[in-house]
Amino acid sequence: MKHLLHAMLFMAVILLAGCSQDGADSGEEEERPITLCYELFGSQTAEDTENEWYRELERRTGEKITVQRIPSVNYVSRIERMTTADSLPMAVATNDSLMSSPVMRRAISAGSFWKLDDYIEDYPALYQQIGEQFWESVRIDGAVYGIPRLRIQPRNGLYYRADWAQRLGISEVRTLEDFYRMLTRFTYEDPDENGRDDTYGLGFCWTDYGNKSWNGIATLTTVLGGPNYWEYRDNAMLPDFFTEEYLEALRFFRRCINEGVMSREASITTVQQRQKDFLEGNTGCCFGCIDDALGLQAELESRIPGASLSVMTSLENGDKRRRVNSDRGYNGMLMFNKSGEGGIRTEEELRRVLSFFNSLCKQEDLFTYGVEQVDFVQNPDGSKELLKMEDGTLKLNADMMDFTQIFTFDCMTGASEDSELKRQMEKVMEESSPYLVFDDADLLQSSTYIKKKESLNRIIQNASMRYILGEIGDEEFNAAREEWLEAGGTEVISELTEQYELKKK
Numbered sequence: 161m162k163h164l165l166h167a168m169l170f171m172a173v174i175l176l177a178g179c180s181q182d183g184a185d186s187g188e189e190e191e192r193p194i195t196l197c198y199e200l201f202g203s204q205t206a207e208d209t210e211n212e213w214y215r216e217l218e219r220r221t222g223e224k225i226t227v228q229r230i231p232s233v234n235y236v237s238r239i240e241r242m243t244t245a246d247s248l249p250m251a252v253a254t255n256d257s258l259m260s261s262p263v264m265r266r267a268i269s270a271g272s273f274w275k276l277d278d279y280i281e282d283y284p285a286l287y288q289q290i291g292e293q294f295w296e297s298v299r300i301d302g303a304v305y306g307i308p309r310l311r312i313q314p315r316n317g318l319y320y321r322a323d324w325a326q327r328l329g330i331s332e333v334r335t336l337e338d339f340y341r342m343l344t345r346f347t348y349e350d351p352d353e354n355g356r357d358d359t360y361g362l363g364f365c366w367t368d369y370g371n372k373s374w375n376g377i378a379t380l381t382t383v384l385g386g387p388n389y390w391e392y393r394d395n396a397m398l399p400d401f402f403t404e405e406y407l408e409a410l411r412f413f414r415r416c417i418n419e420g421v422m423s424r425e426a427s428i429t430t431v432q433q434r435q436k437d438f439l440e441g442n443t444g445c446c447f448g449c450i451d452d453a454l455g456l457q458a459e460l461e462s463r464i465p466g467a468s469l470s471v472m473t474s475l476e477n478g479d480k481r482r483r484v485n486s487d488r489g490y491n492g493m494l495m496f497n498k499s500g501e502g503g504i505r506t507e508e509e510l511r512r513v514l515s516f517f518n519s520l521c522k523q524e525d526l527f528t529y530g531v532e533q534v535d536f537v538q539n540p541d542g543s544k545e546l547l548k549m550e551d552g553t554l555k556l557n558a559d560m561m562d563f564t565q566i567f568t569f570d571c572m573t574g575a576s577e578d579s580e581l582k583r584q585m586e587k588v589m590e591e592s593s594p595y596l597v598f599d600d601a602d603l604l605q606s607s608t609y610i611k612k613k614e615s616l617n618r619i620i621q622n623a624s625m626r627y628i629l630g631e632i633g634d635e636e637f638n639a640a641r642e643e644w645l646e647a648g649g650t651e652v653i654s655e656l657t658e659q660y661e662l663k664k665k
């Protein structure tokens with residue numbers, strides 16, 4: 161029965177699409193392709209749009225789509241410029257940085273994006289796929305301004321070279337001390353067996369304070385018992401860097417530098433360089449989003465035969481309860497532009513675009529396996545095998561070109577084979593879920609922070625890095641805390657505290 165229903169709905173979609181293409185009873189506006197824009201992380205060229213996967217997507221949804229992909233390095237600034245210039249396409253994927261950008265906030269207040277409250281429940285597949293909890297949590301000033309881009313919650317952790325660990329006979333990494341020992345052995349015991357002293361245990365990089373997942377300070381602070389960024393404690397909001405656990409995390413990285421387990425150049429290493437070092441086998445471990453490991457493993461295997469990865473989200477900390485730095489479960493939203501030439505002009509057009517996303521919910525196989533003979537082949541036993549390209553990456557990921565930045569099924573970004581790593585990740589995710597620690601300031605807005613974010617973050621980021629490098633000690637770090645308070649931090653704390661208490665009621 162369910163299949164029959166699906167088939168009927170599918171027919172209806174095709175018939176409707178047929179009607180609008182005839183143009184018999186619809187205006188010119190309905191003929192416009194659906195235009196989308198999102199962040200491109202992969203190395204594909206942003207212009208390359210024509211491929212079998214996209215054609216199949218258009219065939220199944222009955223819509224023409226035009227996609228604009230913007231490389232991740234300048235995504236935020238480009239979208240901000242396009243917003244100001246009224247040159248956004250119909251649908252735009254925003255991330256957390258954009259959601260807290262003053263430019264976007266102003267555009268939202270000025271009514272540049274469609275409110276979806278009166279529409280979303282008319283699209284049952286989409287409504288259910290996202291789930292009530294997330295529709296509620298994406299509200300801004302009480303309204304839903306987009307479709308949340310779902311992500312896994314136990315996301316912030318680390319990945320390391322499982323083949324190196326195995327080669328060195330490291331079977332268990334449970335405590336922080338075990339972890340440190342593994343990094344030391346990755347550094348000094350020639351894990352790649354090339355006879356040269358050419359590896360570091362840990363790859364680290366410079367990122368702004370608040371960019372939780374990348375350099376591990378946030379992850380480790382939480383593991384050690386500190387907050388996930390902000391915690392409501394003793395009747396006030398407390399930022400992580402005011403806790404002893406934060407300093408303890410910094411001291412861990414300082415020890416790594418002092419003992420040669422991590423490069424001193426960490427303070428000037430970019431995220432891209434850190435990734436390159438890892439993929440070239442120069443480093444054995446990085447903190448980051450564990451769901452990135454799947455894509456990294458494919459790329460690593462193609463460069464270094466036999467290389468494999470493992471992931472972790474937490475480490476034991478004495479006899480204290482385990483703690484996992486949790487993601488809120490989504491990163492920004494897919495928003496619908498109202499302004500300029502490219503914007504969605506009418507309610508009918510908005511409904512058409514929402515129908516497109518609703519119909520994507522029924523295309524899970526296209527996102528998981530792609531097009532037969534192009535992205536996968538069917539084995540005689542009925543199982544599906546994803547095809548790989550020469551460099552070892554999955555053809556499906558190359559074809560989708562990060563389309564999962566707009567829409568994804570299992571909250572992991574990108575498709576992946578049913579591999580040992582994927583099974584391990586699923587196990588880690590399941591085991592982590594009872595121990596998730598959330599950010600108490602999540603979704604709260606401090607107007608002072610929005611205004612002074614960069615200068616405030618810079619104070620803490622600089623002090624943290626100098627502390628790791630051993631250039632300053634506890635006393636100077638305390639001075640940086642005071643500087644932060646005076647530069648606007650005091651207002652940030654009181655604004656967030658007020659909002660938190662209001663929300664709690």
Ligand SMILES: [Ca+2]
Nearest residue numbers: 350354356358
């Ligand atoms: Ca070596």
